[in-house]
Amino acid sequence: MTANQTEFEAAIERTLIAIEDALDECEWDIDYERADAVLTLTLEDNGSQVILSRQTANSELWVAARSGGYHLSFESPGWKCTTTGEDLPTLLDRVLTEQQGEPVSLGLE
Structure with missing residues (x-):
């Protein structure tokens, strides 16, 4: 791996962990499942999903x-x-809000 690839992989890992931590703390019933570098968020109220994936x-x-x-x-x-x-926090809050039908804020920075 090149230095840039290593930095990219580290950034992806930090980001996915931060999202998982935010989901653990948020007031919304959003389940998540991670398989390698694909993170699937499922809104329990309606079953809709938001999927984040690494594109190396x-x-x-x-x-x-x-x-x-x-x-x-x-x-x-x-x-x-x-x-x-x-930015990612703004985008995630927006798509989750659209799919939830109520304001969602994960509190990501």
Whole structure:
């Protein structure tokens, strides 16, 4: 692995752990399951899912939600969506809110 690949893998790992920690602490009933670098969030109220996945070839983090697919690149200090310009915490709160039908905030930084 190159230095950039190593940095990318470390950034993905930190991000997924931070999301898991936020889900453990949040007031919403959102289950999650992780398989390698794919994190599936399931909203228990309606069964809808948001899926985050590592895309090593592109050095991106992808988010799949009802509203569409989002590609995020790592730009210090964090992940930024290549189409909407949103950072990851803003994007995740928005798609979870849309799918929950009520405001959701994971409190990610």
